[in-house]
Amino acid sequence: MTAGLDSIGFDVLGVPRPPDTTELERQAGALESAAGSRRSLGDDGARAHRLGAGNAGIANDALDEHVAGKAGLLSRTTAQTQHVSVAASVSQIATTVVKWAGGLLAGLAGLAGLAALTPQGRAMLALRLRPFAHRVQGWIRAAMQSVGRLFTRLADLVRGTTAKQRVGQQLTAEQRLMSTQWQRTVAERAKAAERAKIIETRTVKAKISAGRATESIDRAGKRLRSAESDIRNARTSVKTNVDAAYARGEIHPGHMAYLKSSSKPLANNFYLDEMTSIRLYEQATQLKGVEAQLGRHTATHLDDAQRHVDEGLAIARTHRMDAPDLYRLQDEVAELALRRSELADRARTARTEIISGFRSP
Structure with a gap:
């Protein structure tokens, strides 16, 4: 039952299910382990360099520059250790945010x-729950994007490239695929525009x-x-x-009780x-006409409105499009369906009292 409500809830809120954080946790652990290994490697290198500091000669000077110089191994190892440590921390924080926001979204x-089962609840959905759910989904998206940027930067460090060089390489690759991608993009945009037009039409109708x-x-x-x-x-x-008749003595006390208890038209x-x-x-x-109007004329318009809403929302949910108006x-x-039902009940009760004697509240 709970799983069914959750599934309905995600559809009603218009947001996807939270992502699985298992892979994020594994990557955060791997980064932490890599940072520890880099740190240990740097410590071992520094210790070995101190032990060999007493040696002299051209070869030793070259080795010293290679190991302890400005661009030496120890300097690069220290910098990489710092980068990986920061990446591990950011990844752990992002994982925590995604897990917390995912639990909140669930x-x-x-x-x-x-x-969604009650009219008052649906009103609360529109005013409170749905906007807040989209805000929480934005937090999850931002956390995942930060992790993506983080691993992109780490990949640059491993390859020894800068962000500018990476962008240049990407541009070169994109130029080779531009023709195919352009055609695909044009087709996708045309389909997206067509879907948006359909949703707009359904909304207007x-x-x-x-x-x-x-x-x-x-x-x-x-009229009611x-x-x-x-x-x-x-x-x-x-x-x-x-x-007045009772006060004039025209009604016997026993008959008075009968008049109060009898149910006549x-x-x-x-x-x-x-x-x-x-x-x-x-x-x-007139009340019979009201019942007929509510049962035929009004119900037809409500059915049409619901059908247009359902068709538009089906497209929006399938293609993950925003449709706040729908x-x-x-x-x-x-709400209108509830009002129609209440008015129809009141009209039926009132007409029954007039012609059959059942008293309405």
Whole structure:
């Protein structure tokens, strides 16, 4: 169950799963071991050089320059040791950041999976969880990029090349592949532009359908509130007339209890005037129309909006594209569906009270 929620959560958040840090940890350990070996090698070389410091001659001077000179072995070994030590530390820090951020992201995914089950949770997703998840994903990406730059620099040191030389070599290689890569890039950009256009079209269509659903729900809500107001007024009128009749002695106490406990159609109540009864029957007809509108007209627009959102998000998730408007529309459509369901229940209950006698809250 938890694994299923996590899987749903990552899809809902729109972020990939955290990377496996096993290889990063292995590389950090290898760098630490290499730094120790370099340090030990430098110490042994320095000790051997001190032992041979008493020798003299041209050959010894040359050996001394080769070992202890400005560009000698000991100097290079010390510099390389420092570089590898720093690389090991940075790699360990990056690994820790990736593991911590990955755990945080997994927790957010589980929370998002639960939140997606309720309208309030989906609202929290749009406002809080999804932006924070993308921020955490940015931390992971930055840590991985720092590790990549680190190993690129170490590779330069091992090859004995500078960053400028490496860039020159890369440019030469890129020039040889430019024709093929250019054609491939043009094709990929065209496909990406086409996908972006499809997502934009789906977003626009979803907005239109959601807007029409909103207008339909607002109209139905206005008609429903009018009917509910008439029902409340009719109840008040019945109660007032019954109390007055009881005060005049027209109603026996036992019959009074029966009137309070009986459940008859409100529109047919004996203590309701004819004009109010007619008005209630008219409202019952209006409420039937409200139910039909919410069940057919509004539902159709909501289905269209949801379909456009699902199609756009499917493309965005498959190709890892940003689609914040679609996620917002997804939450909006869910809220509208909940409103439609609540209004339909209220309209059905109100109409039942008018024509069948079941009293609405």
